[in-house]
Amino acid sequence: MGFLRNWKRRKLDGRPFSDTWRRALEKHIPQYSKMKGEQKERYERLIRYFMAEKSFEGCGGMELDEEKKLLIAALACIPLLGGVSDVYPYLRSVLVYPSVYQAPYSESGDDGVVTEGVESRSGESWDQGVLVFAWDEIAYDLRRPRDGSNIVFHECAHQLDYEWGATMEDFAWQRRTGEPGMAATLKASYQKLLEKLDRGRPVMVDEYAATNIHEFFAVMTETWLERPDRIKTAWPEVDRVLREFYQLNPDFL
Ligand SMILES: [Zn+2]
Structure with a gap:
C-alpha cells in the first residue's frame, strides 16, 4: 500500500x-x-x-x-x-x-x-x-x-x-521535556473552560467546546488556525501545545 x-x-x-x-x-x-x-x-x-x-x-x-x-x-x-x-x-x-x-x-x-x-x-x-x-x-x-x-x-x-489520540495520550516530546503532556494540558484547560462558562465569563471560542474534550480540541484548533491571537491571549497553554502538536506557527498563515 x-x-x-x-x-x-x-x-x-x-x-x-x-x-x-x-x-x-x-x-x-x-x-x-x-x-x-x-x-x-x-x-x-x-x-x-x-x-x-x-x-x-x-x-x-x-x-x-x-x-x-x-x-x-x-x-x-x-x-x-x-x-x-x-x-x-x-x-x-x-x-x-x-x-x-x-x-x-x-x-x-x-x-x-x-x-x-x-x-x-x-x-x-x-x-x-x-x-x-x-x-x-x-x-x-x-x-x-x-x-x-x-x-x-x-x-x-x-x-x-x-x-x-491527541486528547487521550501524551507524546514522546512531553515525556522528554518533563512538562505536562498535551492531553493533560488540554484536559486541564477544558476544566478551566467549564468553570469559566459556569461563572458566565467569556471564553473567546465557540461554547460548543464545552461538549467534551474532543470537541474542545476541535474548536480550539479551528479558532487557533484562523485567530491565533485570540487563543494566545485567552488560552496560552493551549496555544503552546497546539504549536507543538501541529509543528506550525499559525501567525504566518
Ligand atoms: Zn466536532
Whole structure:
C-alpha cells in the first residue's frame, strides 16, 4: 500500500501544478496567497495528494465540481503544513451535502436510557475514515477566513485526534521535556473552560467546546488556525501545545 501510494505520489510530483487550481486557490484561500517558496510547493503537493487519494461524493443532490473538491482539499491541508499527518491516512471519503442535512442519532444518558432521533448537522467526522460536510457551511467559512470558526478545520481536527489520540495520550516530546503532556494540558484547560462558562465569563471560542474534550480540541484548533491571537491571549497553554502538536506557527498563515 505504502509502496503503491509513494509511486503514485512521485508521478504526481513530476507534473506541473494546474493553473486553474492555482487561480482558484488565489481567489478563495488567502493563506495560499501569503505562502512563498518551499512552503507553497509543499502545500500544493499536499493538496494534490489529497485530491488523488480521497474519494469525494456529492449527496442529497449536491453537484460537486472540481473547484469545490479543490477548496475542501485546500482547507483540509492547511493543518498539515507542519507535518502533523501524512494526509490523513485513515480518511478515505469526503461526503458533501448542499446544506445542513438531517442525520439519525442515538445517545445513551447517564441512566442508561438510549434516546434516538434525527438532528440537523453541518459537518461530522467518523472514526471509520469519512468526513461529511454541508457545502453552504464551507462556502460561508471561505468568505470569512478570519472569524475563528471553520467546519473543515474542525472536522479534520477530529481525524487527527483519532489518528494520534491527541486528547487521550501524551507524546514522546512531553515525556522528554518533563512538562505536562498535551492531553493533560488540554484536559486541564477544558476544566478551566467549564468553570469559566459556569461563572458566565467569556471564553473567546465557540461554547460548543464545552461538549467534551474532543470537541474542545476541535474548536480550539479551528479558532487557533484562523485567530491565533485570540487563543494566545485567552488560552496560552493551549496555544503552546497546539504549536507543538501541529509543528506550525499559525501567525504566518
Ligand atoms: Zn466536532
